[in-house]
Amino acid sequence: MAKTKTVFFCNECGHESPKWVGRCPGCGQWNTMTEETVVTGKKGTSGRRGLLETDTRPVALSDIEALEEPRIHLPSGELNRVLGGGLVAGSLTLIGGEPGIGKSTLLLQNILSIRGRKILYISGEESASQLKLHADRIGKEADNTFILCETSLDKILAHIENMKPQLIVVDSIQTIYSPEIESAPGSVSQVRECAAKLLRYAKQSGVPVILVGHINKDGAIAGPKVLEHIVDTVLQFEGDRQYLYRILRAIKNRFGSTSEIGIYEMADRGLREVKNPSEMLLSQNREEEMSGIAIGVTMEGVRPFLVEVQALVSSAAYGTPQRAVTGFDQRRLNMLLAVLEKRARFKLAQKDVFLNIAGGLKVADPALDMAVVASVMSSNFDISLPPHVAMAGEVGLSGEIRTAARIDRRVTEAQKLGFKKIYIPKGNLKGMNASDFNIEVIEVGKIDELFRHLFA
Numbered sequence: 001m002a003k004t005k006t007v008f009f010c011n012e013c014g015h016e017s018p019k020w021v022g023r024c025p026g027c028g029q030w031n032t033m034t035e036e037t038v039v040t041g042k043k044g045t046s047g048r049r050g051l052l053e054t055d056t057r058p059v060a061l062s063d064i065e066a067l068e069e070p071r072i073h074l075p076s077g078e079l080n081r082v083l084g085g086g087l088v089a090g091s092l093t094l095i096g097g098e099p100g101i102g103k104s105t106l107l108l109q110n111i112l113s114i115r116g117r118k119i120l121y122i123s124g125e126e127s128a129s130q131l132k133l134h135a136d137r138i139g140k141e142a143d144n145t146f147i148l149c150e151t152s153l154d155k156i157l158a159h160i161e162n163m164k165p166q167l168i169v170v171d172s173i174q175t176i177y178s179p180e181i182e183s184a185p186g187s188v189s190q191v192r193e194c195a196a197k198l199l200r201y202a203k204q205s206g207v208p209v210i211l212v213g214h215i216n217k218d219g220a221i222a223g224p225k226v227l228e229h230i231v232d233t234v235l236q237f238e239g240d241r242q243y244l245y246r247i248l249r250a251i252k253n254r255f256g257s258t259s260e261i262g263i264y265e266m267a268d269r270g271l272r273e274v275k276n277p278s279e280m281l282l283s284q285n286r287e288e289e290m291s292g293i294a295i296g297v298t299m300e301g302v303r304p305f306l307v308e309v310q311a312l313v314s315s316a317a318y319g320t321p322q323r324a325v326t327g328f329d330q331r332r333l334n335m336l337l338a339v340l341e342k343r344a345r346f347k348l349a350q351k352d353v354f355l356n357i358a359g360g361l362k363v364a365d366p367a368l369d370m371a372v373v374a375s376v377m378s379s380n381f382d383i384s385l386p387p388h389v390a391m392a393g394e395v396g397l398s399g400e401i402r403t404a405a406r407i408d409r410r411v412t413e414a415q416k417l418g419f420k421k422i423y424i425p426k427g428n429l430k431g432m433n434a435s436d437f438n439i440e441v442i443e444v445g446k447i448d449e450l451f452r453h454l455f456a
Contacts (some may be wrong), residue, residue: 008033009188014226024313027225066216069255072208075113078264078273079106082235082248084256087167091255092199094173094228096213096221101213102246104393105138105270106237108171112140112309115327120165124151124175124185138270151185153178153194154443157201165207170198172212173227188215195230195413228252245280245360246271249301259301278305278417281359289387292379296371297392297410297422298363304413306390308358309368311375316352327357328372329364336373336395343399344448346377367404369395370423373447374454385454391423399447401425408432415439423450 008017010342012034015026015110023030045264071086071238079087087093099102104126111119112135119142123131128147135141146163150156153176160168170176176194177185195211202209211231213221221228228234232254239246248262264276274280282295292311297304309328316322325333333355353376357363370393378385392410394402404410409430414422426445443448 004037004182006037008035010034011188012190012225014192017394024341029377034188036189068178072114072117073450075111076106076110076262076273078248078262079110082250082253082256082260082262083233084250084260087208087210088232088255089208090202091208091232092195092202092211092230093208093233093235094211094213094231095235095237096215098215101237101239102264102266102271103237104134104171106248106264107171107210107212109138109140109237109270111145111167111169112138112142114142114167115144117144117166118146118163119149119167119169120146120160120163121169121171122148122150122156122176123171124149125172151175151177153197157197160201167280168198168202168207168209170209170211172214174214192226192230194287195227199230208344208444239360245274245277247300247361261300261303278307281307281361281378282417289384291382291384292375294371294375294378294385295390295419296368297390297414298365298368299410300365302409303407304409306413306419307361307363307368307371309371309375310356310358311372311379312352312354313348313376313379314352316350316387321350322352322354324352324354326355327360327362328355328368332366332369333372335397336369336377339395339397339399339447340373340376344451346380348376348380351380366394366402367392367410369393370401370447370450374450377451377455381455383455386421388418388420389423390419390421391450393423393425393428393444395447401444403428403452411437411439411441423453 008020010024010026010029012029012032013024013027015024017033020033024032035266069088071088073086074080095103111121123135128149131147139226144191148156148159173191173195174186178189178193181189181193198209215221233250234252235248236251237246237248244265246264246266248264250258252258263277264271265274294309295306295307297306322329323334337348337353340347370391373395374385374391392404392407394404396402403425419439421440421442423442423444426443428443429441442453444453
C-alpha cells in the first residue's frame with residue numbers, strides 16, 4: 001500500500017535527507033534543504049519501474065559502431081552554431097534565461113519556420129490564444145505546429161503517444177508535474193522526475209525534446225542541479241532587457257563545442273540574428289575624435305568581435321574617488337588602476353574613474369585590458385587616440401603586456417572592419433608573420449611602451 005512521508009531535498013544537487021540539516025551532505029552548500037512530501041510503495045514505483053524495463057546487455061566497446069548523429073537544421077543560423085550544427089535526434093535540450101528575455105520568442109520563431117515535421121508545443125504558462133497572439137506578433141504561422149496547454153505529465157505523454165510528433169517543446173519544465181509525486185510543481189522531486197521521464201522518451205523514440213527552464217536570483221537554472229546533468233545540452237539566453245542585444249551561449253553540449261555563442265537583437269517582430277556584431281557595437285561616428293574611447297578586440301568563445309571601451313576620468317568632487325563600471329569587472333579595473341599608479345607613475349588615486357562597455361555587453365576577456373588602460377589614459381590626458389586603431393592584450397601586475405589567445409582571429413577581425421593598425425603583445429605572433437595581414441601589426445611589451453606609441 002502506498003504511503004506518504006516527509007523528506008528534505010537539496011536544491012543544488014538533489015540529495016535526499018530524512019531530516020533537515022543546515023549543510024547538504026552531498027554538495028556542501030548551506031541552507032539548500034527544502035521539505036517535500038513523497039509517496040512510497042507500489043503506487044509510486046510501479047510506473048517508474050515499467051519505464052525502466054528495457055532489454056539491454058553489456059556490449060564490448062570495440063563492437064559498437066560509431067555513427068554520425070543525424071541533426072535537424074533549424075532556421076536560425078546562430079542557434080544551429082551554438083548547438084553544434086543543429087538538433088540531434090533523441091536529444092534533450094534545456095534553454096534557461098530570465099523572465100521576458102525572449103526564450104519563448106526564440107523557440108516560436110524557429111519551430112514555426114520548420115516545414116515537413118510535426119511539432120508539438122506544450123505550454124504550461126500561456127493559453128492557446130496567448131500563443132496565437134505571440135505567433136501573430138512575430139508574423140509566423142504554420143499548420144504543422146500543434147499547441148497543447150497541459151501541465152500533467154501523464155496526460156502529456158498520452159497525447160504524445162497518440163500524436164507521434166517529430167519535435168517536442170516543453171515551456172516550461174517547472175510547471176509540469178507528475179501525479180505520482182505529491183509535491184508542488186517546480187519542486188526538486190517534480191522537476192527531477194518529469195525531466196527523467198522526458199529523457200527516457202527522447203532516447204527510446206529518437207524524438208528531440210526542448211525544455212524551457214526558469215532561473216533563480218543568482219542567475220542559475222532553477223531546480224535541482226541534477227537537471228543540468230540529465231539533459232544533453234544546456235543553453236543560457238542572457239542579456240539586459242534595457243538593451244537590444246541577447247547572447248545565447250552553451251554551458252553544456254554533448255554533441256558540440258561550448259565555446260560558440262549566438263547574438264540576437266530584439267526587434268518589434270521578434271529576435272533578429274546579428275551576423276556581424278562588431279559593426280553594431282562600434283560607434284558610427286568613428287571619424288570624430290573624442291577622448292576616452294578605445295577599441296578592443298575581444299573573444300566570446302571562438303568568435304572575435306570589436307567593442308568600444310569608454311572611460312571618463314575627472315577630479316573627485318566629494319573627496320572619496322568613485323569607481324563605477326558597466327560591462328566590466330570592477331575588481332579588475334581597480335587592479336589596472338593600481339598598475340598604472342605603480343608601474344607607469346600616473347596619479348589616479350584622487351580621481352573618479354567611470355568605465356563603460358558600449359552596447360550593454362558584459363565582457364570578461366582579459367585581453368581587453370590594453371583597451372581599458374588606453375581609454376583611461378586618453379580621458380585623463382583629454383587626448384583622443386589615433387583613428388582606426390584597435391588593441392588586444394592582457395596587462396600583468398608588473399606592467400607587462402601578456403599574450404592573448406587566438407590572436408590571428410583578432411587581427412583578422414580588425415582587418416575585416418577596415419582598421420589600419422592593431423597593437424598586440426610582443427611575441428604573440430609565434431609561427432606567424434605580420435606581413436601576412438593587410439593591417440599594420442605593432443607589438444608592445446610594456447604599458448609605458450604602449451603609451452609612447454599612442455601619445456607621442
